[in-house]
Amino acid sequence: MSIENLLQSLSELEQKSQTALAAIDGPDALEKFRVEWLGKKGQLTEVMKSMGQLSAEDRPKVGARANEIRTQLQVAVDLLAEDHQNKEWAKRLESERIDVTLPGRKVSGNQEHPVRTTMEELVRIFEKCGFMPELGPEVEHEFFNFDALNIPAAHPARALQDTFYVKGYPQIVLRTQTSPVQVRTMLAQKPPIRMVCPGRVFRADYDATHSPMFHQIEGLFIDTDVHMGDLKGILATMIRDFFRVELKVRLRPSFFPFTEPSAEIDIQCPFCEGKGCKTCKSSGWVEIGGCGMVDPEVFKACGIDPDKYKGFAFGMGIERMAMLKYGLDDLRTFYESDQKFVSQFSRWRS
Numbered sequence: 001m002s003i004e005n006l007l008q009s010l011s012e013l014e015q016k017s018q019t020a021l022a023a024i025d026g027p028d029a030l031e032k033f034r035v036e037w038l039g040k041k042g043q044l045t046e047v048m049k050s051m052g053q054l055s056a057e058d059r060p061k062v063g064a065r066a067n068e069i070r071t072q073l074q075v076a077v078d079l080l081a082e083d084h085q086n087k088e089w090a091k092r093l094e095s096e097r098i099d100v101t102l103p104g105r106k107v108s109g110n111q112e113h114p115v116r117t118t119m120e121e122l123v124r125i126f127e128k129c130g131f132m133p134e135l136g137p138e139v140e141h142e143f144f145n146f147d148a149l150n151i152p153a154a155h156p157a158r159a160l161q162d163t164f165y166v167k168g169y170p171q172i173v174l175r176t177q178t179s180p181v182q183v184r185t186m187l188a189q190k191p192p193i194r195m196v197c198p199g200r201v202f203r204a205d206y207d208a209t210h211s212p213m214f215h216q217i218e219g220l221f222i223d224t225d226v227h228m229g230d231l232k233g234i235l236a237t238m239i240r241d242f243f244r245v246e247l248k249v250r251l252r253p254s255f256f257p258f259t260e261p262s263a264e265i266d267i268q269c270p271f272c273e274g275k276g277c278k279t280c281k282s283s284g285w286v287e288i289g290g291c292g293m294v295d296p297e298v299f300k301a302c303g304i305d306p307d308k309y310k311g312f313a314f315g316m317g318i319e320r321m322a323m324l325k326y327g328l329d330d331l332r333t334f335y336e337s338d339q340k341f342v343s344q345f346s347r348w349r350s
């Protein structure tokens with residue numbers, strides 16, 4: 001085949017392809033065209049195969065012409081593909097048009113969890129009594145969680161089955177109480193101190209009244225002249241504000257390593273008001289936490305002179321307080337993320 005013949009064939013091909021291009025009416029036809037004209041077995045490739053018969057001098061001329069046609073066709077195919085896609089989008093937008101005049105779906109959001117509501121309420125009550133809220137880390141060093149609180153190395157609370165330790169760091173624990181925040185405050189501030197520390201704590205425990213993660217609030221009051229009567233007065237004020245009803249408070253002797261003397265805090269059962277019911281096991285009293293006068297050893301560990309200062313501390317579980325206020329008997333319901341449950345207790349925020 002001569003160069004003239006080949007160039008003639010290419011020109012004919014070009015014309016035919018333009019006619020075929022003009023007839024394309026959709027994505028399927030476009031794809032068929034692409035395969036037929038630009039594919040490995042397409043017409044253009046077939047013509048170029050005959051180039052081998054040409055002289056080395058003529059070959060580039062035919063090659064250049066063939067590439068010119070190929071490029072033209074490729075550009076045309078790309079433009080058509082884009083055009084088809086745009087039309088497709090326009091069709092979808094038209095068919096999926098949104099009626100903005102329809103009323104919207106009700107969105108339930110910004111509902112507060114009862115644990116959070118209870119925690120903020122308690123903090124607010126203590127703030128009114130002059131206690132400043134303080135926060136601390138949830139992952140703690142043993143010193144703040146145990147040592148400074150007069151809890152010796154052999155104490156059962158430090159055992160692996162009760163406390164979560166951080167793997168590879170034997171002195172780092174998930175705090176088992178909010179008391180390390182008291183230690184940090186005593187080390188950072190000078191008496192007089194009045195503080196409350198709300199927050200998450202962690203213990204290896206799980207049943208109807210225990211969860212591996214729960215919330216506590218603790219308070220600390222340090223001054224030169226403080227006694228158990230002040231402690232009981234603050235607790236009675238808090239109980240009255242929180243339950244909105246006058247309930248008796250009872251301090252029952254107990255033992256904690258960080259307070260001396262120590263006491264359990266009992267309140268008159270809010271359900272039967274002391275008459276005896278299932279919740280209070282017919283005793284008329286329910287326990288809400290622990291308290292006591294700060295042990296001089298704790299003051300020494302925190303750089304406070306125990307001869308000059310006295311102090312009291314108290315702590316309670318926030319879930320426990322919420323359960324007593326709302327009449328719940330299973331602590332685990334707080335953590336089941338049940339919207340219907342949560343929405344019964346939470347206040348709405350705008």
Ligand SMILES: [Zn+2]
Pocket residue numbers: 269270271272273274275276277278279280281282284285
């Ligand atoms: Zn009762």
